[in-house]
Amino acid sequence: MSDGKMSSSCLSVVFSLGARIIMACRDTEKAEAALKEVKDASGNQDVVTSRLDLADSKSIREFAEKINKEEKQVNILINNAGVMVCPYGKTADGFEMQIGVNHMGHFLLTYLLLDLIKRSTPARIVNVSSMAHQWGTINLEDINSEKNYDKQKAYSQSKLANILFTHSLAKRLEGTGVTAYALHPGVVQTELWRHLNKPQQAAMWLAKPFTKTSAQGAQTSIFCAVAPELETESGKYYSDCAPAKCSQAAMDDEMAQRLWELSCKMLSITWE
Secondary structure, three states: OOOOHHHHHHHHHHHHOOOOEEEEEOOHHHHHHHHHHHHHHHOOOOEEEEEOOOOOHHHHHHHHHHHHHHOOOOOEEEEOOOOOOOOOOEOOOOOEHHHHHHHHHHHHHHHHHHHHHHOOOOEEEEEEOOHHHHHOOOOHHHOOOOOOOOHHHHHHHHHHHHHHHHHHHHHHOOOOOEEEEEEEOOOEOOHHHHHOOHHHHHHHHHHHHHOEOHHHHOHHHHHHHHOHHHOOOOOOEEEOOEEOOOOOHHHOHHHHHHHHHHHHHHHOOOOO
16 A cells, blocks of 8 residues: 555565565676665575576576576566666567567566466466556557657557556466466656656656655565455556556457467467
C-alpha cells in the first residue's frame, strides 16, 4: 500500500523465506556493488549475480542455459530491465533498442526459462511496465521504428507490449500453477532518465520530491511477486501495490495475439 505497510510486509516475507536470489545484470562492475549492498542490507548471503544482456539473444540464451543447468527451481521471475527514450539504436539482433530490450529480450528469456518455472510451482512471472503504456500503440508493420523514430513513442510501445505479453502469457498458463502480472513501479529516481533532454531533466528535478527512490519503486514488483492475495489474479495490472486501470489498447486480445505471433517470428521460436 502507499503508506508503506504492505511494502514492509512484502519485504519481510521475501527475507523470511530465505530465498535464493539471482541478480541478472549487464554491467558486472555495477552488479558486484549492488550484490554487496543487498547482502549487507538483508543479511541474506544466498544472493549471486550472473551476466545477462537483454540486447543480445546470444547472451540471453547463455544465461538461460546456465540457469536451467545449475538451478533446481525458479519460483519468481521479475522482468525488470529496461531502456528509456534513448537515441535510435539497434540490439545485436537488429531490433530497435527499446522494443528489443524491454519486450523481445524479456519475451525470449521467459520462453527459455518457462519449463523450469513450471516445474517450480507455485511460481510467478512479473513484468515491469509503466504508466507510459497509456500513450503507446503497437505498430506491427514497423515494430522497429525504421520508417519513423520517436523515442517517446517507441518507449510507450515497448511498455504497452509488456502488458499485452502479460495478458497473453496468463491465458496460456491457466491451470499450470504459474501466474503472471504487469505493473507500473512509479516515477523512480534511476539512471533511466539519462537520455532526457535538458528541459525534461529540469522538469524531473523539480518533480523529484514527488518521485520514488529505487527502494520505493521496487515495492509493487515485490507485492506482485509474493502477496498471497494475488494467487488467483493472474494477468492483471498493478500500481502502488494495488490493482490499477490500464488503457483500452492494453486489453486488446487480438493485438496481444498478433504481437505474440510477431515476437515468435522475429525471435525464431515456436511458442504456442
